[in-house]
Amino acid sequence: MAVRVRFAPSPSGDLHVGNARTALFNWLFARKEGGQFILRIEDTDRQRSTPEAIAAILDSLAWLGLDWDEGPGVGGPKGPYQQSLRLDSYRELGDRLLREGNAYWCYSSPEELEEERRQLLESGGRKRPHADRSLTAEQRGAREATGVKPSLRFAVPDLGGDLAFEDLVRGEIRVPMAEIGDFNLIKSDGTPMYNFAAVVDDHGMGITHVLRGEDGISNTPRQLLLYRALGWEPPRFGHMSFILGPDHGKLSKSHGDTSIGDFKARGYLPEALVNYLVLLGLGGHGEGSEVLDRERMKGMFSVEAMVKNPAIFDYGKLQFLNAHYLREMPPARLLETARPFLRAAGVEAEEGWLGRALDLAKGQAVLLADLPRELDFFFREPEPAAGEAAAVLAGEAGRKALAGLVKTLASSPFPRDADEAKAFFKRAQAEAQVKGKDFFMPVRLALTGREHGPELVRLLPLMKPEDCARRARKHLEA
């Protein structure tokens, strides 16, 4: 049977890295097995779901390069792929459960439920069927007459013993039946609860494997009970652990960026993020480099390789990967990718030149957002040198080097490429009677105002001759 997996986010905000990894693993699984990857929006909570969040999630998924075979925007035979549009099926199945004695109306108010919960926690006791389960027709009528809208509650069968299932990543998991209390299926406003909607939709959409976060573990027994009551074959379940912050707590804003939109805005590359996320929860990447392309990821993905221990998010490693992919990026693509960041920083220049300049700057950058800063000295006069830099410029070798540069600038054609620049610097060094580091450092300092940067032979051809002359002379006259 073909693998059908799904990613089912609830649109209450942008896509979190943890969820992005869940989506990625499902996508990888489907692609590896030649199955389908389905996207379903779980927007039954009207309070929290927003159209903006749906758009943001779709956007983030697309940015990561995770395309879905069925779902919003692309449709499919099992749609609609948005729970708020499938209310009829939940109602219908709810009726069936009610008819067959597997569900009942619950009239407790939120306050009453709160109190029941409090008592349960306090007593540390086992879950018991909710009182309303044994309401007589008369009592129900009386409650009905007061006008309260009931919710539909599942009557957990008294199976005794443990409920066990084989988790794809953790092996057998068993929980005492006594731990499972009657849970709500449909709210009094007619919208379904998560466990119910997920089961109805997973079955309705022919899902074969459910790969989700570890918070799904405790929901699985309840869902299994629903499959049983409905007479359906359940999918296979696999639960991956969470991604935690450096303090072993929940990964939050205080640790750094957490949503895909954040990473994008900060100047991370999708290939770096995807590569990193794969490293975070998958074992089996052999020895040597951990830089992986999509094909390599697809090839190495397997449910068996999914790791069950929680992982701590390491921004440092992500940055290493990002810097790597940035360096590898071909000039034309880099220009396109960097454009929004350049625009935001007010950098404007001729395309051909900009492409070459970025190709140099990328070697010094970690994030796309670092790029404008690396281009800075092309457009702005360097700050006056201070400290050690000033000493280098004012020293004997420094003055000689700059004098040689000025002379050569006046006597030779300005270099247009690295080869010409090499020859140009050779002449300047001969002129100055200074070479090597003693020559290049003052030149770099005078021209760019920085001690570090790309090779000068590649840099010089991108500069304006008049800027070079002026900046060099300024230090000679000082």
Place this chain on the structure above:
RNA sequence: GUCCCCAUCGUCCAGAGGCCCAGGACACGGCCCUUUCAAGGCUGAAACACGGGUUCGAAUCCCGUUGGGGACGCCA
């Protein structure tokens, strides 16, 4: 409180009883390369949470302790 899950270098991952005085990647230190910084190459330091078993032999299996995470919603 009850239940569930997890436990190898600072971090991510190898390790499915002898191949391990534990291997790779990031970060960190050193050296090389080099006009600088990076990149690259070589190299160093760095871990089997603890306690009991099982076994000729345990990072690997079992039990317990400790620590971390999760669930117990008319949230998903």
